[in-house]
Amino acid sequence: xxxxxxxxxxxxxxxxxxxxxxxxxxxxxxxxxxxxxxxxxxxxxxxxxxxxxxxxxxxxxxxxxxxxxxxxxxxxxxxxxxxxxxxxxxxxxxxxxxxxxxxxxxxxxxxxxxxxxxxxxxxxxxxxxxxxxxxxxxxxxxxxxxxxxxxxxxxxxxxxxxxxxxxxxxxxxxxxxxxxxxxxxxxx
Amino acid sequence: xxxxxxxxxxxxxxxxxxxxxxxxxxxxxxxxxxxxxxxxxxxxxxxxxxxxxxxxxxxxxxxxxxxxxxxxxxxxxxxxxxxxxxxxxxxxxxxxxxxxxxxxxxxxxxxxxxxxxxxxxxxxxxxxxxxxxxxxxxxxxxxxxxxxxxxxxxxxxxxxxxxxxxxxxxxxxxxxxxxxxxxxxxxxxxxxxxxxxxxxxxxxxxxxxxxxxxxxxxxxxxxxxxxxxxxxxxxxxxxxxxxxxxxxxxxxxxxxxxxxxxxxxxxxxxxxxxxxxxxxxxxxxxxxxxxxxxxxxxxxxxxxxxx
Numbered sequence: 001x002x003x004x005x006x007x008x009x010x011x012x013x014x015x016x017x018x019x020x021x022x023x024x025x026x027x028x029x030x031x032x033x034x035x036x037x038x039x040x041x042x043x044x045x046x047x048x049x050x051x052x053x054x055x056x057x058x059x060x061x062x063x064x065x066x067x068x069x070x071x072x073x074x075x076x077x078x079x080x081x082x083x084x085x086x087x088x089x090x091x092x093x094x095x096x097x098x099x100x101x102x103x104x105x106x107x108x109x110x111x112x113x114x115x116x117x118x119x120x121x122x123x124x125x126x127x128x129x130x131x132x133x134x135x136x137x138x139x140x141x142x143x144x145x146x147x148x149x150x151x152x153x154x155x156x157x158x159x160x161x162x163x164x165x166x167x168x169x170x171x172x173x174x175x176x177x178x179x180x181x182x183x184x185x186x187x188x
Numbered sequence: 189x190x191x192x193x194x195x196x197x198x199x200x201x202x203x204x205x206x207x208x209x210x211x212x213x214x215x216x217x218x219x220x221x222x223x224x225x226x227x228x229x230x231x232x233x234x235x236x237x238x239x240x241x242x243x244x245x246x247x248x249x250x251x252x253x254x255x256x257x258x259x260x261x262x263x264x265x266x267x268x269x270x271x272x273x274x275x276x277x278x279x280x281x282x283x284x285x286x287x288x289x290x291x292x293x294x295x296x297x298x299x300x301x302x303x304x305x306x307x308x309x310x311x312x313x314x315x316x317x318x319x320x321x322x323x324x325x326x327x328x329x330x331x332x333x334x335x336x337x338x339x340x341x342x343x344x345x346x347x348x349x350x351x352x353x354x355x356x357x358x359x360x361x362x363x364x365x366x367x368x369x370x371x372x373x374x375x376x377x378x379x380x381x382x383x384x385x386x387x388x389x390x391x392x393x394x395x396x397x398x399x400x401x402x403x404x405x406x407x408x409x410x411x412x413x414x415x416x417x418x419x420x421x422x423x424x425x426x427x428x429x430x431x432x433x434x435x436x437x438x439x440x441x442x443x444x445x446x447x448x449x450x451x452x453x454x455x456x457x458x459x460x461x462x463x464x465x466x467x468x469x470x471x472x473x474x475x476x477x478x479x480x481x482x483x484x485x486x487x488x489x490x491x492x493x494x495x
Contacts, residue, residue, distance in 0.1 A: 018242065020285070037391040037407055041400075069400065071407075072235055073391035074273075074344035078365060085345075094239050112399035113236035120231040120248075126199035135398060145398070148436055148477075155475055157204045165228070172230050175251060178295040179244045 007056030011096075015053065018092040025082040026050045032076035032086050042066040043105075046076050046086050053089070067093040068106035111138035121176045124168030129158050193312065194261030194304075195223035196252055198271040199231050200428035205268070207472035208428060211457035212267055212309055214471070218324050218464050221312060223265065226256045232274040235395040242281075246288060247295045249278035253306075254298040263305045265312055269427035270394070273341035275306040276349045308342060309457065310426055311352055314370050321377040326465030327487060328379055334459070335385045335420040336371040337411065339430040343368050343389060365389070371426060371456050378463040380424075387414045392433040401437075408433050409441045412449045421482060422452045424459060431455065438478050450480055462486050 015023070026047070033045035044052065044066045052061050067090040076086035097104065104110045115134040119127055132149060136142050152158045201209035216223055229252050238245035253275065256264045266272040282289040282302055293300055313321075343351045346365045353362025363370045366389055372382045390411060393404030412434060415423050425431045435453045442449055458471040462483065468474070473483050 037393075038403060040406070041403060069403070071340075071391050071394050071396060071403070072238070073340035073394065075340070075391070078345045087345075091238050091242070095241065098240070106400070108399040109396070112395075113239050116234065116236040117240060117244075120233065120237075124230045125202070126231050126234075128199075128203055132398070145401070151477055152204070152436070155477065157206065157475065159203055163202070168228055168230055171228065171251065172248075174297075175230075175247050175295060176244070179241055179247055182243060182291055182295065183241065 008058040009056055011056050011058040011061075012053065014096060015089070015092055018095060019085070019088050021085045021088050021092075023050050023053050023084060023089065026054065026080075026084050027082060029081060031079050031081065032084075035075045035079055037073060037075070038069045038071055041069050046070075046090075049093070050084065050086065050089065053093075061093060062097045062100060062102045063105060064093075065105040066090070067097070068104055068109045108139055111135060114138065117176075121172050122169060123162050123164065124172045125163065127159065127162035129160065130162055190220045190222050191312070191315075192222045192224070192261075192263075193307070194256040194259060194264040195225045196229055196256070196264055196266045196271065196275075197225065198266065198268040198428075200268050200432075204432055205428035205455075207458060207475040208267055208431070208455045211455055211461045211466075211471050214466055215313075215457045215460045215464065216309075219313065219316060219320065224259070224261070226252060226261075226264065227259060228255055232271040234270055234274065238274070238277070243288070243291060243295070245274065246278045246281050246292050249275045250282065250292050250300055251296045253278070253302075253304050254296055254300040257301060257304050258298070261304060263307060265307050265309055267309050267426070268429075269308065269339055269341040270429055272306065272308050273349065279306065280348045308351070308426065310342070310370050310374065313374055313460075314352060318373075318377045321374065321460075324464050325378050327463055329459065329463055329483075329486060330379060330381060332421050332459075332482070333381045333383055333419055334375065334422045334424045334454070335383050335415045335418060336375065336388065336456070337415075337423050337425050337430055337434075338368050338371060338388050339425070339427050340389065340391050340394065342426065371424065375424065375456060375459060378460050380459055380463065383418050383420055385414050385418045385420070387411045392430055394429050394433070397429070397433055397436075401440075404433050404437055405441050405444050408437055409445055409447070412438070412441065412451055413447075415451060416449065420451070422454055424454050424456050426456050435476050435478050450478060452476060452478055452480060452482055454483075 030047045033047045044064050049066045070090040119131045233248035343365045393407040396403045438449045461471045
């Protein structure tokens with residue numbers, strides 16, 4: 001049976017706009033995949049993901065688990081003999097997937113990212129207990145890590161109330177809104 | 189001579205890693221390193237920022253560097269390897285991409301010069317002559333055997349972070365990317381027994397602590413296993429995330445892999461502080477979740493024995 005492949009030439013251009021990384025330098029040695037600590041959980045290895053990008057297989061790439069399971073440990077980018085910054089490609093693919101409204105294959109990671117960024121935007125610094133509560137509302141895993149949280153509180157490692165400073169909140173709020181304005185402009 | 193640095197503690201050192209903050213400050217005081225906290229610092233954005241918006245991931249660190257510059261600092265010390273990595277990336281991208289640089293300056297709203305250096309405490313301490321470390325040692329902790337765990341982001345990627353090399357003027361050879369030894373040498377100079385092992389720069393799962401926790405168990409288990417196999421009593425770290433995952437997840441790892449790990453994880457500054465004569469209480473040794481009685485009585489028995 002023949003599989004229909006519908007390459008999307010615009011995808012590579014889009015990726016190139018997001019980051020300046022030349023994926024075409026890749027010669028598929030597989031070093032990135034061999035050293036990747038998360039390879040066991042991915043559906044495509046990092047090298048396969050890079051190859052799929054070169055072929056313009058946008059749907060395959062954006063619906064992969066791989067980029068969501070990248071721990072950003074930078075091993076691939078460090079070891080690549082062709083200096084392809086694979087970790088940066090992973091970030092760009094995540095950003096494009098969200099922009100295109102693709103349902104992420106690993107929803108917990110994106111829930112964590114959203115909860116963290118909201119936390120930073122509001123408080124200027126991380127308020128861990130607030131982050132955990134926000135994450136629980138997003139994932140509905142109310143009992144996960146409850147015992148651990150209590151032990152951390154007892155050790156005085158989690159603050160009950162956030163440290164709030166209006167000046168700091170103003171600083172992060174303004175950075176967040178200016179970034180989204182800028183990104184809105186670039187898209188137009 | 190006193191060396192002066194701007195200090196960016198980052199969110200962790202104010203919460204889950206208070207013992208790293210306290211012990212680094214205590215060690216710095218002994219070594220004539222003056223730390224001045226960056227006024228009004230904000231979060232560096234960490235992994236969620238660079239996974240969501242490239243511009244945001246540069247703007248947040250640059251905001252902090254601009255604050256440090258405004259406070260007349262030329263060097264900033266960052267103890268969290270994850271923050272350190274974000275600062276290094278922000279500076280690298282600013283220097284290599286004019287467009288991003290201009291956009292970020294506009295967003296942050298300051299005339300950021302970009303001449304400020306970002307250093308990790310290991311780099312700051314590695315600059316000192318070994319004799320300075322040795323003359324501060326007040327206590328022998330020679331019954332403890334440790335392995336040094338550097339994690340992902342201190343050394344990788346080398347062209348961006350330039351670990352150890354980045355702090356030198358003129359630049360000298362940096363530490364090895366895959367097999368760093370800076371922490372090993374510092375601890376050896378204060379009399380700690382350091383063992384060789386092969387998981388120095390392997391990933392613990394980092395930012396997946398709360399989302400993909402099962403990955404953390406898988407990766408952290410490998411690190412604990414190798415540390416135990418080479419005969420280590422403890423793992424020594426220089427990053428709050430490298431600390432949190434192995435320290436908080438050992439019970440779950442034991443349940444999942446049918447193992448019996450009870451391996452304390454110390455910050456390198458805590459061990460330096462103990463060697464410099466601080467008490468275990470001052471070094472907040474009791475803050476860890478995995479804490480066998482190992483170092484709790486350092487100093488107490490010894491004073492009885494030696495007098």
